[in-house]
Amino acid sequence: MSSIPDTPYGADDGPMTAAERRVVLASSLGTVFEWYDFYLYGSLATIIAQQFFAGLDPTSAFIFALLAFAAGFLVRPFGALVFGRLGDMIGRKYTFMVTILLMGASTFIVGILPTYATIGVAAPAILIVLRLLQGLALGGEYGGAATYVAEHAPQGRRGAYTAWIQTTATLGLFLSLLVILGTRQVLGEQAFADWGWRVPFIVSIVLLGVSVWIRMSMRESPAFLKMQMEGKTSKAPLSECFGEWKNLRIIVLALFGLVAGQAVVWYTGQFYALFFLTSVLKVEASTANLLVAAALLIGTPFFVVFGSLSDRFGRKPIIMSGLALACLTYFPLFQALTSAANPDLARAQATAQIVVQADPVTCSFQGSPIAREIDFTSACDIAKRTLAQNAASYRNEALPSGEGARVRVGEKVIAAPNARIAAEGGRFEPASVQAVADFRRQVVEAMRAAGYPERADPAKLNKLEIVLILSVLVIYVTMVYGPIAATLVELFPTRIRYTSMSLPYHIGNGWFGGLMPTIAFAMVASNGDIYHGLWYPIVVAAMTLVIGLIFIRETKDVDIYAKFLYWHPNRLSK
Incomplete structure (x- = not known):
């Protein structure tokens, strides 16, 4: 039987111990691989549209491919309920194993799935089912990883420790882009478009094996073990979360005052920017992937920077500043991106x-x-x-x-x-x-x-300026996303933390964020202005900024351990 470590939690000084490093590494690496699986589809949306939605005209096919991408996000809240309940009842570690096996198997099957040309409408139907299974798995993943790391972190260092989990989504996207680029280079563009796109999905089975091995080495959270030994685990997490207004109120505020805006900033900075480069500005796909990968490489360390700063200055000021900057600068940044990537078009x-x-x-x-x-x-x-x-x-x-x-x-x-x-x-x-x-x-x-180009001229790309613009967009992501895990963990009691924090996170990121590319491109197609889709993230981020400034209180000094197994309103006060 697992035991509770003798090391007291609550110390806020000293370097990260070897045991703590293992916890962060094990949680982060497994989550990186899971995000890699999930984002392969988004990175290959254009080819997916051609292979699985060939029965539609090109514009509708691309929008439908994005909608299938969004399908995985739509079910994430349901995954949060199912796996969050399990995590609060039986523990964090074993729930991890189920989610990663479900994700890995679904991704591998996409790699061997026949296309529309072979089995007709059954192909997109099966693809959407697999996306739904991936979404369910991911719905149970993030809350568990963030909770697990936070419950191992010392008081005063949760922002820094959980920020490593925040890097995993970006690193997963980065890894997917690198594998795609490497496969393109080896096989060539034609072979990659015909069948080579399957390779990144198929090789994920190797990552699945590594992830399972990593998860097997993890111990249960000490906070959960303590609660379990005291007989204070929840027998009905869903009823406690949503049947009591004191907790439901915090869930609603967390969704609209924190996560919704964070989500649209995340997907604008890391996915919509890539789609905008390839589908609107007509930059060659491999070049666009390289430029985004470079920006991710530059921006990713700032997750830990802003997570650490949130331990000193507070979570709320950093998150709200990121939202405000996004609202004020998205239009000029994307207009500058057009001038740098396709000056003939501008x-x-x-x-x-x-x-x-x-x-x-x-x-x-x-x-x-x-x-x-x-x-x-x-x-x-x-x-x-x-x-x-x-x-x-x-x-x-x-x-x-x-x-x-x-x-x-x-x-x-x-x-x-x-x-x-x-x-x-x-x-x-x-x-x-x-x-x-x-x-x-x-x-x-x-x-x-009149000078409108068919494609962006590679000789006229201002690559340095493009990478700088994309890096700014990624840094906005790190500001709103770096401190969010610690904030959500600190809002809820241990006995129902997994369920409580997972639901607003996955509604925000699954619905507000996951639908962002689809809604934005539909808005552009309907209105005609290539920048019109930016109104969606700006309006959502502005809503979150206002609600967050008024209703969300600072949480960085909250003690999440044994004496706070139950929710109390004073936890939200300094």
């Missing part, structure tokens, strides 16, 4: 603006992930679809009712055709097919003549 947007002129009632919502090409038959829809597929930024100008839609590129105006569905259905009439093709050709020719 110049064309400034000198030859694209305008869609149409009767608004004839325009459909362009961001639907299940739309087909034949669902857009009006001249307005065809005009916007053409521009979206060319990643063109445009503004909308309303015309009186009854007037036909047209696209203006600089001084050139091109009338958009209406399309008719063939009598047998399922496709356009031949005449409409030709008219739409002619229109698209004219729009592309006008864009090229």
Whole structure:
């Protein structure tokens, strides 16, 4: 039977002991591998769209691929409930084993799953099921890792110790990018797009073996063992968490006053920036991955920096400062990213603006992930679809009712055709097919003549500036994310900590954050402005900033050990 260490917890000075280093290393490495598995899909979203959603037009396929990516995030709160309950009832260590086995198996199966070309609609259906299983597993992972490390950390050092767990998501993304880049380099772009994309998923089985071995070497949390020996473990964590308003209130405040804003800043800085580079600015994928990887390498140490600073100056000032900076600077940073990554595009947007002129009632919502090409038959829809597929930024100008839609590129105006569905259905009439093709050709020719590039010119990339901008975005991530684990641990009592902190974390990161790329790209496709999607993270971060400043109290001096096994309002006060 495991025993409680004799070393008293609560000391806040001295270097990290060997035992403490083993705890942090074991928790962090296992979590890195789990995040690696989860983020492979996001890093390969463009290829996943081509392989598994080939039945849709390119714009819808990419949005649907992002929606499948988000599916894993949508179920994370349910994983938090299932595994959080187990973690509070039977212990932190054994719950870890279940989550990592479920994650690893699901990832490996993605690597051997037949594509749409082989088994049709069954392919995306199975893919989404696997994403859901990954999401359930991840829902039980983070709360356990953060709780485990925090309950081993000395008083006054929790921010620094748990910050190592905060690095794991970024390191997992970094590792996935490196494996993808290495595979691309060895196989070449064509082979990688055809079948080589499977390799990073398949080799994860090796990481699974390493992760299981690491988890087997871990001991149970001393705080949980003490509570277990005293007979104070919760018999019904869910009822205690959500059936008592004193605890439910803190869960709600943690979600809206801390985690929701942290989540959108995280996914904007590390995922949306990558998608923006490749899908909007048309930077070659391997180059974009290298640039993001460089920024991650620069920014990752700041997780520990800000976690340590939160032990001295408090969690709240650092998190709230990161949210405020993101709200104030996202638009200028992404505009600067455009100028650095695709200066020809930035110049064309400034000198030859694209305008869609149409009767608004004839325009459909362009961001639907299940739309087909034949669902857009009006001249307005065809005009916007053409521009979206060319990643063109445009503004909308309303015309009186009854007037036909047209696209203006600089001084050139091109009338958009209406399309008719063939009598047998399922496709356009031949005449409409030709008219739409002619229109698209004219729009592309006008864009090229006005200086709009087909791709970002590698010779014109300002790589240093791009890495600096991306590094700033990552540093915002470290500000809001570095202290968050310690904050959440300190908000809740030991007996229901795993469940209580996991739910707001995974609702915030799974729903507010995980849906961020999908919602942002749908907003861009519908509105036409390539920067319009930034309003989503800015509004959510601003909401969290206001709620957090008013309702969230400082937690850095809270003692989370034995005398605080039960919740008390004074715990939230200095």
